[in-house]
Amino acid sequence: MRELSIEVIGSASPEGNHTYNISLAKKRASALCDYFRLPANTGIKTVIHNPASESSWPQLRYAEFRASFFPSKISDDNASVNDGNPDKNKNDISHTDGPPTISDDSSPNLQTDNKPENTPPPTISSSNSTRGPLHIIAGTNLLYDAALIPNIGIGICLNNRYTLWADWMYAWWSNRDKRKYWRIYGGDIEVRIQLGHGRSENPFSGHRIGAYASILTYDIQAGRSHTGIMGDKFNYAAGISYGYSLPISSRLNLDFSIGIGYMWGKYMKQHLVDTHDVWQSTHNRSWFGPTKAEIGLSWLIGDGNINTKSTRGDRK
Numbered sequence: 001m002r003e004l005s006i007e008v009i010g011s012a013s014p015e016g017n018h019t020y021n022i023s024l025a026k027k028r029a030s031a032l033c034d035y036f037r038l039p040a041n042t043g044i045k046t047v048i049h050n051p052a053s054e055s056s057w058p059q060l061r062y063a064e065f066r067a068s069f070f071p072s073k074i075s076d077d078n079a080s081v082n083d084g085n086p087d088k089n090k091n092d093i094s095h096t097d098g099p100p101t102i103s104d105d106s107s108p109n110l111q112t113d114n115k116p117e118n119t120p121p122p123t124i125s126s127s128n129s130t131r132g133p134l135h136i137i138a139g140t141n142l143l144y145d146a147a148l149i150p151n152i153g154i155g156i157c158l159n160n161r162y163t164l165w166a167d168w169m170y171a172w173w174s175n176r177d178k179r180k181y182w183r184i185y186g187g188d189i190e191v192r193i194q195l196g197h198g199r200s201e202n203p204f205s206g207h208r209i210g211a212y213a214s215i216l217t218y219d220i221q222a223g224r225s226h227t228g229i230m231g232d233k234f235n236y237a238a239g240i241s242y243g244y245s246l247p248i249s250s251r252l253n254l255d256f257s258i259g260i261g262y263m264w265g266k267y268m269k270q271h272l273v274d275t276h277d278v279w280q281s282t283h284n285r286s287w288f289g290p291t292k293a294e295i296g297l298s299w300l301i302g303d304g305n306i307n308t309k310s311t312r313g314d315r316k
Contacts, residue, residue, distance in 0.1 A: 006066070008033055011047040013060040016308050019160050020201045022046050028063035135305045137163075137204050139255060139298030144169055149184055153296075155192075157203050163192040165210070179224045179272050186216030186234070188292070190241065200247045200307040204300060210241040212259055212292065221270070221277075228270045232282065235265030237291040247307035251300045259292030 010029030012021040025046035033044070135157035144151045153167030168187035175181070190212035198206030214237045221228030239261015245253040264287075269280045300306060 006038060007045065008038065008063065009045050009047055009066070010063045011060055013056075013058070015304075016306070017201055017304050019203070020308060025063075028061070032063040134302060135203060136301040137253075137298050137305075138301060139167075139253075139296045141167070141169075141294045141296045143293060143295055148173070148182065153298075155204065155298075160203050161194050163194070163204065163208075165190045165192055179221050179226075179228070179277075181219050181221040181228060183219040184216070185218075186214065188212050188214030188237075192241075192243070198244070198246070200309060202247070202300065202305065202307050204298070204305075205245045205247050205253060205307060208243045208245070208257075210243065210257075210259075211239075212241055212261070213238045214292070221272075224272050227280070228272075228277065230268050230270060232266035232268055235263060235267070235285055237261055237263040239291055241292060243294070245298065250306045253298045253300070253307070255294060255296035255298050257292070257294040257296075258290060260289065261291045263287045263291050 008029045010025035010027070010032070012025040012028070014021070026044060029044045029046070032038075137155040137157075139153045139155070141151050141153070149169050149171040151167060151169035153165060155163050155165040157163050166187065166189045168185075170185040171182055172185070173180075173182040190210045192208045192210040194203055195207040195209065197203065200206070215234050216237070217231040217234050219228070219230040239259050241257050241259035243255060243257030245255050248254050263285060265285045266282060267285055268282050270277045271280055272278070
């Protein structure tokens, strides 16, 4: 007795986002399974051809299946599983007339062309793989910039859904004679979870939620006749956030977010007497509500880390 083994392979050309390419290759393989009504347990593999010349990319977008017979583990008196000739016990039919392929349009279109000759060796990934090139994003909060507080943030995509983000701000203005201090520095760290990629396949775009913690100190006074406030060492905050990243070009996103949480710490009030800032009182800060807001501009960094619009069918 012989059993039939079926393997389906979906392929994608190397341009664009690696994670998206794996998903696209898997969709091509699944479409071939649906077309031939193959069993649900059919083995699926994804192939990303890399490197490859740009002129060969259209030919690298295909799907194929390979079927072969092998001896069954179960035998009886009427069935022989080994007649001494291995070639007769395994019938590989994947190359009889070239593997059937699916073109890039949304409906399967069977072809009999073999894969192009001189194609570089493909990189084979498992269908459930989410690893790809390191994706980094750098950004600035325009609200802080408008308040004359330079700031920068860096985010690293841990996989297709989770992002680790950290930012830092620093402003140390003085104008000491007129006592218009505007001294502030601090930062926060946040873990973000993408809820969907919106208008782009890039993992940094679309809706997200997050959990953050921040630290901040300051020394603010608006002139000689005003009472100033100064953070007693650091103030702290922690909470949850919601945000949305809107792609505005292949490498730029416009970010909106707000955070709700709890802020605590101590601060001091001071007043100018002659040429000295004199302490007046110390207060505890305890606040629950909005503790974070952002209208930001972010830049996608890294090879393949671009906004790729999702289109109908399997086209990129």
